[in-house]
Amino acid sequence: MVTIEEALRIIKDQKITLKSETKPLxxxxxxxxxxxxxxxFDVPEFDNSAMDGYALRGLYQEYKLVGEVTAGDSKEILMNDGEAVRIFTGAKVPQNTSAVMMQEKTSVKERTLFLDEMPKIGQNIRKKGGQLTEGQxxxxxxxxxxxxxxxxxxxxxxxxxxxxSKPQINIITTGNELVKPGQPKSEGQIYESNSYAISGALQQFGFQHHQKTEIKDDFEATKTGIKTALESCDVLIISGGISVGDYDFVKQSLEDNGVNELFYKVFQKPGKPLYFGRKENQFVFALPGNPASSLTCFYVYVLQLLQKLSGYSKTGLLTYQFPIKHAYENRFGRPSFLKAAVVDGKVEVLDGQGSSMIQSMAKGNALAFVDEGEKLAEGDLIKCMLIS
Structure with a gap:
């Protein structure tokens, strides 16, 4: 068993070869x-007007109107002192423009422009290179x-x-008790949900799964299913079958398929029976079968690897510290990721912290982390990873 810190370090330290490709914008x-x-090149490439109004030559409150410049015009207008031209947002200002006055502070009578206030030199002009200069x-x-x-x-x-390039991802769910939503089920069976959570979490962070496969709790079927999945992916995510029950065949099947264990079991709650392995340039996560455990492990660990394989300069969930709304004591005996809601800058630890309970996670927007035995008073800072 490894600590949370050790598990994250092992993921971070994996040597990888990034692939690149050309994508349309x-x-x-x-x-x-x-x-x-x-x-x-310079951005903007030329001095242009920040708004609809009038380009002015000289600083006065009365001007002679001598023309008009619209966005995209390439014509050059040379104004004399005391002259102005009608101009629109984004249009190139004449070379000798002193300022641009917004139209709301002007009035026009015949061909004379009147300003409600004195202009200031350079106002409302976006200068060439004001955002970027060539080579910057x-x-x-x-x-x-x-x-x-x-x-x-x-x-x-x-x-x-x-x-x-982003990694190719396959998903496997295991379990005799699982039935697809929409299909009839018998006593003792449950509807499968983890693959939908994992698929949704992948999409949430810009990833897609390539294949999704359901496997019954059978050793040969599990071994064959893993072999087939590994033929077409960079990352394989397996849900269920990784604990130590009589019908948990995933760990042995991975070993028989040449996957080398990098860690198995993490001292945490939820998600203790988490597996991470590697076969050459392919990676495997075997997640616990309980829904909240499975999704928590995805957010904390799987996402880190997927972003690393995608060349991200920063990986993992956005993490902040917020004051907690109420006292809380971690009595689980392990460091814990808690379903939580951050509202108005304060954290509420939600009811329903069980590994199988997904409703509270659906209503929350964060995973709050508390160390083993940690006690927090109202207002103490607690670390939160934002999941939505």
Whole structure:
């Protein structure tokens, strides 16, 4: 058995070879850049208006209107002192523009512009290179592309991006008692839910599973199912069958398929019977069968590896410390990840902390961590990993 810290270190220390590919801009969301990006030109490329209004030459309250510039115009207008032109947001300002006055603070009579207040030099002008200059670093390798990142890449004229490939992921669920939702079930059977939680969590963080397979509690079937799954994935996630019961065949089946154990069992609650192994460049997580345990282990451990394999510069859930709303004592005898809700900057540990209880996790938005035997008074800080 290993500690939480040891398990995370083992995952972090895995030597991997990252793969890269070219993605169209519209398909690159959630991927990590495989090389640094520098700006190919100044952004903006020219001085432009920050709003609809009037470009002014000189600082007065009365001007002669001499023209108009719309966004995208390439024509050059040279204004004399005391002249102004109508201008629109994003339009290139004439070279000798002193300021831009927003239209709400102006009035026009015939061809004369009147200002409600005196302009200030340079106001409402976005200066050339004000955001980026040519050759300036934009993003480092490993930056994960979010919607604003895509907007910026588009503004730099980049339609294709070099990114790290994401791992191919297969899922296996095990258990004689499991029945697919929507199918009839008998006494003693339950509807299978873990694969939906894992699949959903994958999608939540920008990953997709390639195959999903259900296997009964049979040694040969388990061994064959694992062999088949390993033929088409970088990461195999198995739910159930990893404990020490008479019908838990996953651990032996992994060994027979050439998977080397990196750790088995973590001193924690929930999710003690967690397995992590490797076969050459493939990785296997065998998660506990209880729903809350399975999903907790995904958030804390599996996500770390998936993001590492995707070239992310930072991995894992966003983690913060918040004051707890009430006193709490960890009486589980192990370091614990608690289903919790962070509301208005304070943490509430929710009822229903059992490994099989998923409703409280569904209603919460965080996993709060408390060490073995830790006692917290109201207002004490508690570490929380945000899951939504």
């Amino acid at each position: 519209e398909e690159a969301l959630g991927y990590a850049l495989s090389k640094d990006i520098v700006s190919p 670093p934009v993003f480092e390798k490993g930056h994960v592309l979010n919607p604003p990142s895509l907007a910026l890449m588009g503004s730099l004229g980049l339609s294709q991006l070099e990114v790290f």
